[in-house]
Amino acid sequence: MPRRKPCGGGMAASVQRWFPFDLTPAVDQVIEQVRFTWCLEDPVTAVLPGDSPFWIVRRSRLDAYLAEQAVAVGAELEDGSAVETIERHGNHWRVVSGGNVYTARGLVLADGSSSRFSVPLGLGPARPRFAAAVAVEVEAQVLEPSTARFEFGLVHHGFCWAFPRQGGYSIGVGTFIGREAADADAVLARLLPSLGLSPEAGERFSSPLRVWDGHHALHAPGAVVVGDAASLCDPFLAEGLRPALLSGVRAAEAMDRFLEAGTDSATADAALADYTAAMRREWGESMAWGRRIAQVFYRVPKVGYQLGIKRPTAPQRIAQILSGEMGYGDIAQRVIKRLLFQRG
Ligand SMILES: Cc1cc2nc3c(=O)[nH]c(=O)nc-3n(C[C@H](O)[C@H](O)[C@H](O)COP(=O)(O)OP(=O)(O)OC[C@H]3O[C@@H](n4cnc5c(N)ncnc54)[C@H](O)[C@@H]3O)c2cc1C
Numbered sequence: 001m002p003r004r005k006p007c008g009g010g011m012a013a014s015v016q017r018w019f020p021f022d023l024t025p026a027v028d029q030v031i032e033q034v035r036f037t038w039c040l041e042d043p044v045t046a047v048l049p050g051d052s053p054f055w056i057v058r059r060s061r062l063d064a065y066l067a068e069q070a071v072a073v074g075a076e077l078e079d080g081s082a083v084e085t086i087e088r089h090g091n092h093w094r095v096v097s098g099g100n101v102y103t104a105r106g107l108v109l110a111d112g113s114s115s116r117f118s119v120p121l122g123l124g125p126a127r128p129r130f131a132a133a134v135a136v137e138v139e140a141q142v143l144e145p146s147t148a149r150f151e152f153g154l155v156h157h158g159f160c161w162a163f164p165r166q167g168g169y170s171i172g173v174g175t176f177i178g179r180e181a182a183d184a185d186a187v188l189a190r191l192l193p194s195l196g197l198s199p200e201a202g203e204r205f206s207s208p209l210r211v212w213d214g215h216h217a218l219h220a221p222g223a224v225v226v227g228d229a230a231s232l233c234d235p236f237l238a239e240g241l242r243p244a245l246l247s248g249v250r251a252a253e254a255m256d257r258f259l260e261a262g263t264d265s266a267t268a269d270a271a272l273a274d275y276t277a278a279m280r281r282e283w284g285e286s287m288a289w290g291r292r293i294a295q296v297f298y299r300v301p302k303v304g305y306q307l308g309i310k311r312p313t314a315p316q317r318i319a320q321i322l323s324g325e326m327g328y329g330d331i332a333q334r335v336i337k338r339l340l341f342q343r344g
Helices: 013-018 059-072 184-195 241-260 265-297 301-309 314-323 329-343
Strands: 010-012 027-031 033-038 041-047 054-057 083-089 092-097 100-104 107-109 129-139 147-151 158-165 168-175 203-211 223-225
Touching: 010 013, 010 241, 010 314, 013 241, 027 158, 033 301, 033 314, 041 314, 054 059, 054 158, 054 314, 107 241, 129 184, 158 184, 168 184, 184 203, 223 241, 223 265, 241 265, 265 301, 265 329, 301 329
Parallel strands: 033 147, 107 223
Antiparallel strands: 010 054, 027 054, 033 041, 083 092, 092 100, 129 168, 129 203, 147 158, 158 168
């Protein structure tokens, strides 16, 4: 820490409510409006409602800041060494990392989209589904520092984004159906000049991204899984920071009750099962609808853009969904009917 992590860093300010400390030191830019385009044309610009602000964070700063806060209240951070093995011995976990051996009653697995441990430990889906994403950081003068851009027409089965940050842009390309990444270089060669940048600008990093793909147990005896390792990423808009933070908070609460239950194994098991139930209620139910919307939208994106995004109420709805004020379930039936009816 701090470490590099390919990520757009777009995050609804509503995550602040889960934290007992101020997150704004980690905020790079406050977004006040969003612009959607189709093949760089047909723009829809919307001012975000004041009660649903959107932040751009730099992951190197946010992640280090969260780690510092945890250390300040007593966590021990072992930085820079990989966990090699995790094994169950009786009622305990045995974790080997950097030559050290740790034993613990409780385990929170948080090793991201390339998790080696979630499937063998029976946490989350047995066969995770992946989206593909390419991230580019470009240092440049930002034309509109408080406008986030989403472009839907250039990427087959996905979209690209350009988020302003201090001193440049965080740009990316995401593909949500199939594992094949879009031809990101070709997409970027068209997107970057629209921001006044050279078509080849920026170093490119591609990453797999585990996306939500059904309700699964996120707990096992003495263990829970959080974030990308739990396949929580939104399958429509690739939002992964908010569910990672939400699951971290809910997992901590569940682990606290688990440890407090001591030898009362029924209460201890129930505490971890409650974590799976809470994540289903607070996240999974909405994602089930988000997945259905994505399946329809990314197959007929041009229709989706015209009928779903270019509606006067759409930007506000998207802001409300990204802030957690609404779930996809609140809009899904109307959106899907509109798209299917138009296709037929
Ligand atoms: C290109 C791209 C752009 C994105 N943009 C956005 C965005 O704008 N907004 C948004 O909400 N989401 C975005 N996401 C998704 C978001 O980045 C993830 O959902 C989020 O990082 C999940 O956090 P996490 O802590 O679960 O995983 P990670 O942030 O991946 O952290 C996992 C950590 O575990 C460590 N680790 C892995 N294996 C081991 C091991 N064996 N031992 C020790 N440590 C290990 C890794 O080094 C890493 O530090 C984007 C993703 C990509 C790929």
